[in-house]
Amino acid sequence: MTLLAVERIKLFSTRSPWWCAVAALVLTTGFTALVVGNADEEFPATVASTQFGYSFGLAVIMVLAALAVTTEYRFGTIRTTFQAIPNRTAALLAKTTVVALLSLVIGEIVAFASWGLSLLLQPQADLALNSTADWINVAGVGPVYAFAAVMAVAVGILVRHSAGAISLLLIYNLAVESLVSLIPNIGDDIYEWMPFNVANKFLTGAGASNAGRAAEAGAPMSTSPLSPGWALAYFAGVALVLLGIAIASARRRDA
Amino acid sequence: MPYLWPPPVITGTIGGVIEAAGLTKRYGSTLAVDDLSFHVEPGRVTGFLGPNGAGKSTTMRMILGLDNPTAGDVRIKGQHYRDLNRPLRTVGALLEAAWRHPGRSARNHLRWIARSNEIPQRRVDEVLELVGLTSVAKKKAGGFSLGMLQRLGIASALLGDPEVLLFDEPVNGLDPEGIHWIRQLMQALAAEGRTVFVSSHLLSEMSQTAQDLVVIGRGKLIYQGTTEDFIDRATHQSVRVRSPQLAELREALTRQGAQVDEDDGTLTVSGMDSDAIGELAFATGATLHELSPRRGSLEEAFMQLTGEAVEYHAGDHGAAPETT
Numbered sequence: 001m002t003l004l005a006v007e008r009i010k011l012f013s014t015r016s017p018w019w020c021a022v023a024a025l026v027l028t029t030g031f032t033a034l035v036v037g038n039a040d041e042e043f044p045a046t047v048a049s050t051q052f053g054y055s056f057g058l059a060v061i062m063v064l065a066a067l068a069v070t071t072e073y074r075f076g077t078i079r080t081t082f083q084a085i086p087n088r089t090a091a092l093l094a095k096t097t098v099v100a101l102l103s104l105v106i107g108e109i110v111a112f113a114s115w116g117l118s119l120l121l122q123p124q125a126d127l128a129l130n131s132t133a134d135w136i137n138v139a140g141v142g143p144v145y146a147f148a149a150v151m152a153v154a155v156g157i158l159v160r161h162s163a164g165a166i167s168l169l170l171i172y173n174l175a176v177e178s179l180v181s182l183i184p185n186i187g188d189d190i191y192e193w194m195p196f197n198v199a200n201k202f203l204t205g206a207g208a209s210n211a212g213r214a215a216e217a218g219a220p221m222s223t224s225p226l227s228p229g230w231a232l233a234y235f236a237g238v239a240l241v242l243l244g245i246a247i248a249s250a251r252r253r254d255a
Numbered sequence: 256m257p258y259l260w261p262p263p264v265i266t267g268t269i270g271g272v273i274e275a276a277g278l279t280k281r282y283g284s285t286l287a288v289d290d291l292s293f294h295v296e297p298g299r300v301t302g303f304l305g306p307n308g309a310g311k312s313t314t315m316r317m318i319l320g321l322d323n324p325t326a327g328d329v330r331i332k333g334q335h336y337r338d339l340n341r342p343l344r345t346v347g348a349l350l351e352a353a354w355r356h357p358g359r360s361a362r363n364h365l366r367w368i369a370r371s372n373e374i375p376q377r378r379v380d381e382v383l384e385l386v387g388l389t390s391v392a393k394k395k396a397g398g399f400s401l402g403m404l405q406r407l408g409i410a411s412a413l414l415g416d417p418e419v420l421l422f423d424e425p426v427n428g429l430d431p432e433g434i435h436w437i438r439q440l441m442q443a444l445a446a447e448g449r450t451v452f453v454s455s456h457l458l459s460e461m462s463q464t465a466q467d468l469v470v471i472g473r474g475k476l477i478y479q480g481t482t483e484d485f486i487d488r489a490t491h492q493s494v495r496v497r498s499p500q501l502a503e504l505r506e507a508l509t510r511q512g513a514q515v516d517e518d519d520g521t522l523t524v525s526g527m528d529s530d531a532i533g534e535l536a537f538a539t540g541a542t543l544h545e546l547s548p549r550r551g552s553l554e555e556a557f558m559q560l561t562g563e564a565v566e567y568h569a570g571d572h573g574a575a576p577e578t579t
Contacts, residue, residue, distance in 0.1 A: 006371045013363035014356055076354030079321050080411070083348060084371040086320050086337035254322040 003085065003094035010077075011068060011098055020064035021106050024057035025113060031056055032114040037121045045125035047134045048210035050118040051203065052219045054141045055196075057110045058148055059173060065099045065149035066165040069156030082255045092247050096153045100146040107145030111138045126212070133208035136228055140203045143232060148199070150239040157246035181223075191223060195238045198224045202231035271295050272419055272450040273318060277327035280313050280474075287313045289474035290327065295452045295467075297418070300445045302465030302482065303454035304557075310474035311454040312350065315423050319348055331419055343372040347412035348421040352404035357397025361388055361407050364396055368411050382410040401428040409440070420444055422453040426460060438464050458557040462486055489557060493525040494532055494548045500541035507539045508532065521545075 011017055031053030039045040072078035085091040115138050119127055129135050152169055159165040173196060181191040191197055201222035204210065210218050224231055271294025280288040288310040295301045305311050316322040318329050320336035331339065331346055339345050355364050365379040383389045386406040391399070396407060405425060412420055422441070426434045441464055445451045455461050461468060461482065468485050470478040478485055497520065498504050505522060508515050513527040524532055529548045536543050 002370065002373060006367050009363065009367040009370060010356075010359075013360065013367070014358040016358070071356060075356050076351055077356055079316075079350070080354055080368060081371075082321055083319050084343055084368055086339070086342060252323075254316070 003090055004098055006085075007095045007098040010095075011102065014071075016067055016071075017064060017102060020060050020067075021102075021109075024060040024064075024106055025110050027060065028053045028057040028110045029114050029117050033117060033121065036118040036125075039122055039125065042214075044213050045118060045122040045127060046210045046213045046218075047115070047127055047129065047137055048204060048207070048218060049213065050115045050127065051111060051137055051141060053114065054107075054111065054144070054203070055173075057107070057141075058145060059170060061103045061106060061145045062148055062152035062169045062173065063166055065103060065152035066156040066169055067162060068095065068099045069153055070160060070162040070165050073160040074162060079255045088251050088255075089247050092153075092157060092250060096150055096243060099153055100149050103149035104142040104146040107142035108139065110145075111141035131208060133205050133228075136205065137203050137209040140228075140232070144199045144203060144235070147232075147236045147239040148196075150236075151195075151242050154239070154242040154246035157250050188223065192225060193234075195235050197222050198226060198231045199235040200224075201226055202228045202235060272297050273329070273331055273452060274333075275314070275318070275327070275329040278314065278317060278324055278329050279326040280310070280317060280322065281325040287474050288317070288324075291471065291474065291476055292327075293469045293476060293479050295450055295469070297450040298445060298448045299466045300441050300451045300453060300464055301467040301469060302461035303452055303469050303471075304458060304461050305454075305456065305471040305477075306558075307456050309456075309471050311456075311471065312423055313474075314471075315348070315350055315421055315454065318421065319346070319350070341372040341415070343368065343374065343415035343417065345415070345417050346419045346421065347415055347417035348423075349405070349408035349412045349425055350421070350423045352401065352408040355396040355404070355407065358395055360393050361396050361399070361410075362392040364407065365411055365414060369414055372415055374415055378414060378416075382413050385413065386410045402430060402433050405429060405433065405437070409437070417449070419450045420452070422451070424454055424456070426455070434460075458486075458489070492528070492548055493523050494527070494529045495545060496522040496524055496532060496536075496543065497545035498522075498536065498541045498543050500539070503539055504536055504541040507535055507541075511535060 032050055035049055035052050036045045039049070043049075069078075072081065081091055082088055115127065115129075118125075129138060152165070155169055156165045159168060177191065177194040177196050180194060181187045183190070201224035204219075204222060205228045207218075207221055222231075226234055273295035275294070276292050278288055278291040279286070291310070291314065303311055303314070313322060314329075317324050318331065318336065328335075336342060336346065362379060362383065365382065366376065368374075369376060369379050380389070380392075383392050386409050388403065388406055388410060391403065396404070399407065405428070409422075409425070412422070420441075422437075425437050425441075429437065441451050441453060445466075453461075453465065465482050468478060468480065468482050469476070470485065496504065501517070501520065501522065505515050505517065508522070508524055508527065511527065511531075513532075514525045516523040516525075527535075529546055533543065533546055536546075
């Protein structure tokens, strides 16, 4: 608990988490307002469509999480941290936990704010959360943000430099996964197992939350063969393996 | 070649509060710290002296468990740093004043450090008061001057009321008033029975602060012992001699066992005082144009000493005769 309190003090005594939270909220709800606000018969508002913009916030969350580590390397406070807490595993796990919890909370706020805004914009549309798929599509954004934050923390620990870590994360998130599917023959098979594609499977499942809207009029569906539950487990597993590698490396390297 | 320094003196005491044994750190092909053994005693200020790049900061980081030694071992009160429970209560350190988040206030900076070692929060205000930063406690550390940052760093070192204190170049960039303050603080801390280990590249600074010295050059131990002893040896006398019969005089001097160094028609003689040289010149029949005893400055001597470590490093086989 002590270590969690330490990381909480550290995180909230600087401004960047607040700015990132605001940016995630504004970008995601803004995009949702455009999608839902412009809905018509061909593109009806659905529960899924209220969350089309979640990857906007996701990118911001990953920046926040990476910065939480890389600024410590940049300003040398990571050394002060390891000096105060020589058990690096414990120190880094505490940091990851705090950043992941914050991301979870931001994810829920962003998701429900997007959904609530959609209710206001399209009062007559069927946006009620009346199935598991509907609930997962909205409330699932929080866990996805949380595990994405874990990945970003891990990359931050490995790369140490803000610019390097952030560009790596964003390029991967925005380009690498979708480009993989362009590789002939094997590309699609690999893409099925790319983590953010799988995370999308967790959120959207087989498309039930998008009922009433033609698939081609929505965001592309995930090609993952996993069930939503296993999809989340897979995404979380990738994040935790990455974190394990990062912590093992931090224990060995000079601070 | 300048007069040679006697080989490293290592006193026999075992059981210093800080105890390094065969400490070695290699970065790629460079040896930053080379088989370094020393000990630091409580109740005294021990200076850790060496030119820039001698391996002082690397050694300090290894003491604190931040860097892993390539070989060897360093312990604090018999324990490895990483095995200390709530280490800030035993060891306080100021390695780099710039280590703070510029967006975080001085108070919050100390708050998280205190929390990490279960140090009561009122201690934060105490140390802020002690270093004179109370009025700027809520200001962001990004706007602090170097002097204020040094004070903040010292505040964080003192947070856990530790019995061992490490300071890496604490007076760097400070004004005379700040330097005086830090000197007094370190002496006061040592007088309370604490172990104070402070690095510097300035012998003149250390000569005013430290009772004991650990001197390194190129990562190797050059000297460990009292500061007084070191200065006595470091500033021993040499005599400058000019004469038209330089070669004869030089030969005579060398025959008498003096250490002679020739540079541009001038001899620098050590191991023999000016009286003896004058008499020898008379006996040899050499005319003297100059015979001036000089006591080397501290810094000059220090440079010669550490420069010598470099020569040793390069594999110079010159013997090291006792010259004092």
